[in-house]
Amino acid sequence: MYCEDFVPEDEVLLRARGRAAELGCASISAGTGAALSAVAAALRARAVVEVGTGTGVGSLWLLRGMPTDGVLTTIDIEVEHQRAAKTAFAEAGIRSTRTRTIPGRASEVLPRLTDGAYDLVLVAADKPRYADHAEQALRLLRPGGVLAIDGALARGRVADPAVRDETTTIVRHVGRQLRDDERVVPAMLPVGDGLLLAVRR
Template identity: 35%
Template sequence: MNQAQYIRTLFAREDEVLRSIEGGLADRGMPRISVPPETGKTLYLLAKMSGARDILEIGALGGYSTIWLARALPKDGRLISLELKEEHAAFARENADRAGVGQQVEFRVGDASELLNALENEGVSFDFIFIDADKERYADYLERSIRLARPGAVITADNVLRGGRVCDESDRTPSTVAIRRFNEGLSRDSRLESMLLPVGDGLAVARVR
């Protein structure tokens, strides 16, 4: 048993719905890139401890992280999840319903930037935001998230270590360069109090001042 398996066995056990999502993604030819259980549990705890009532998720895929986050909501809480592809959103809806959180989750399909513009125009705000979409637009998603965040809100982002590649300056692939810049910008942003957690593939956690 390795370290990740040890943590999952004790602290991040999956129920039947969560366990089934990876196989469902494979059956549908969708990328199997959901957050690992330990990241899901960390997101759940952060949302729960922050008392989140309105959550925004940028990137749903099969709804794995959606379920962890929705389970942290109070009964009158809500989660809006943005997803580019209708087939991904449909599978995520199915899984959210199976997990018993479907009534609290709204999936919106389309380009994230356009959907975020619409949310700003609606005048809505959130107290917890999770970014897990195309890495090259993370910096833009962060800026938009700050505009949609209430004071004291928590903003999180996945894959910020890129398997350790962010530490290798010779890695100039666009996604790694984008995440490296995102991390550097996050560390300097005076509007935020931030930290990177070595959970899963790296989880950025920031509090809006």
């Protein structure tokens, strides 16, 4: 699809994507990454949280949109994935002071982060807990900050009301909640597997 290839990935991103395939972990699409990088740049996002480090594909896209003094806090339950992400960060020449990798469950880490201190929160893992992660993210965001949820179309299943499997139902519910939440201004972008954005009022 044209929008997925519009901003091409370089060798560092492609190698990180290759490591993800080897480890069997998901990565955001190139189109989603480009959109997130643009959002981070528009926000001049200096404090970003990522749920789901993977091998660093999403992290790299976010960091490329952030100012050079911005810090990415990225959370993943798999230490091996974060080790691969650190390799990608080193290959990209990203200073170690710009990333804070926290191993563990997002449901345990997010409550420990500071209220209203973040410009952007990306939720890209642990779909069964998307609703909890979204609520925690809204607490973390400053006014004007953005919550981004990857996989918000669940491979096209969200738009089909006849599909009622557990994951699709959860993702659909989160989308509806944010669409109707007066605290945010929402939008659904048709990149990757759907990118739901919600701007904190």
